[in-house]
Amino acid sequence: MGYNAVDIGRTxxxxxxxxxxxxxxxxxxxxxxxxxIEYFKKTGKPxxxxxFEAWKYGPVVPSVYYDFWQYAGSTIVFAxxxxxxxxxMTKEFLLxxxxxxxxxxAYELIDASHDTAAWRDSYVQGCKRRIPRLSMxxxxxxxxx
Numbered sequence: 001m002g003y004n005a006v007d008i009g010r011t012x013x014x015x016x017x018x019x020x021x022x023x024x025x026x027x028x029x030x031x032x033x034x035x036x037i038e039y040f041k042k043t044g045k046p047x048x049x050x051x052f053e054a055w056k057y058g059p060v061v062p063s064v065y066y067d068f069w070q071y072a073g074s075t076i077v078f079a080x081x082x083x084x085x086x087x088x089m090t091k092e093f094l095l096x097x098x099x100x101x102x103x104x105x106a107y108e109l110i111d112a113s114h115d116t117a118a119w120r121d122s123y124v125q126g127c128k129r130r131i132p133r134l135s136m137x138x139x140x141x142x143x144x145x
């Protein structure tokens with residue numbers, strides 16, 4: 001569909017607020033990572049077009065990170081409206097990902113993301129390197145979930 005990550009991030013946050021689920025920016029980033037992998041595995045298409053970067057605490061989409069940076073480590077309590085509406089099937093998928101990971105804290109998701117080849121092969125201490133799209137696609141193929 002050609003979504004951008006900020007619209008998917010904002011939609012995910014709104015769904016979490018609507019369903020009484022708490023999200024921090026850190027947890028949102030990992031959730032988007034696993035959602036991207038799961039979505040690609042199911043559809044053969046990317047959930048959004050933006051790239052992830054390999055940061056110390058796992059994969060990050062910088063545009064989404066900076067959209068919610070003001071919350072730091074606190075729970076996000078407001079989501080701006082996406083610039084483009086997200087269709088009902090994608091919202092349903094995002095809600096299923098929120099439900100799947102609702103009992104995981106951010107640090108469990110960090111550990112899980114560090115176990116993926118896409119992040120591990122891209123991470124260099126002190127750098128914020130782009131995770132190649134082909135690595136993300138390969139992770140989807142390797143993922144057993």
